[in-house]
Amino acid sequence: MSQSEAYNDAHRSFLQLIAANRLLTAPKVNAAYEAACSKYGVGSCGGLQQFVMAINASLSPLHLIIKKSVQEDLREDKSCFVLVNTISSDVLKGLSSRSAWEDMLLERIISGIVESEEGCIAEVDAVNMGTGLQGHRVTASESEAAIARMIKSKLIIKHDDMLLLSGLTLSEQQQQLEANFPDICVKCVLCKIITLQGYSCDQCNSRVHRSCGRKLWRKAERLPFCPGCNAVWPRVNSVSASGGE
Template sequence: MATQMTDAHRRFLQVLMSHGIMEGSETRKLHRQCCEIDKVYYAHDKLDDFISTINSHLQPLFMQIRKGMSEDDGRAHYALVNLAETEITKMASDYTENELELFRKTMDLIVSSENGFASSTDILNLADQLKTKKMKKKEAEQVLKVFVEDRWLSERNGEYTLHTRCIIEMEQYILSNYPDVARKCNICHSLAIQSQLCESCGIVMHLPCVRKYFRAQTEPRCPQCNDFWSCDIPGMNRTDSQSPSKTGRTEKSTRRC
């Protein structure tokens, strides 16, 4: 039987809905504030239980608060997800048909890329190839800016990747529609867009998971097949390593090294 919802739960849900997605430390702070304001029991290590109570009441509405990880820094994030609409068409009320087509094509480039990024040049070159209605490059630039502001895309040095919000909300859609390239991280079991790949067995890991996993290992070996991990590990100096010297790209994560 589901635990009773309190005003603290409702306040928490209302704030999360207004933000769309919140970073883990902000979410924990919100949890404490809601419990203190509404004078209900608070324990710093009970956030998951608190959210589970909310989710049990959201289930009939086909909604759920989900936890995800930023592929940039490994920080946890929480987002409210509409389970009834897992397709990109859930964005239809906010964007025009040609804007949605541009987003789909951008997602194609990002998910199919080797490093989880698509350059602004490659994306803008798609603007006059849209089937719904062609866009001028200036118009496409503005649409990309809106996607970033709405936290569907993230931009860094002229290159775009999927925002944490997008990955949390669209995970099942991406896994279903890109079965040949979309995979889950071997460590955290979440969808991995920016990732490194084992050349021997093909498993992938997020960069934050790579850093965390190999920090505790004396020698970087794949957690699945135990072969040498051939990609460069961010934050690890291999100059003195006696292992094979195959290298991959660093910092901007590499799916295939």
């Protein structure tokens, strides 16, 4: 293993930051990578990918991994890196500090978001899910507080009073989401990450993130088309088909 790939204080510094946040947008990751390499005098010639691979090798015994993901809100997509557990969600429940009813509420919110036509639900509807849990007496204020903690933990995101799944949850629960919602939780054909806000092809059911589509169409110098079957997408405005990168 070369000097640039060897696990060192630069990796530890970077890991501390992403462990504290669980999710960092790509610009913040790049800035943290460059800052860590500069601070500890480590050359960055190996690149971010090898840098993260070295960290993941050390995290493997802990059932943790840093992965690339996509944070989707109502208007755009943002590339991000997330620190996810690789053990099953059932095991994670036992390790969580959340109460049983909070786990139930999170499951209902996730299901509600996934099954909604827009890939999001109103926060007020999520609060009502909490007060309506059978076998648990949950007040509206308790439900609101639990949802606020989920947002703070980056399990879900809030945009214009609507709740969406975070890039962290989409990555950490990817296998479970694909198993429970095979017709809805479909990976983007370009980046292989689940998209709920992206475009869907009427011809072949392929899905693509808004940001992934924009990159493809710009590179191909073509109007929006399906990357799966090449069908033209006249309904998609190439200008509005944007997203943070």
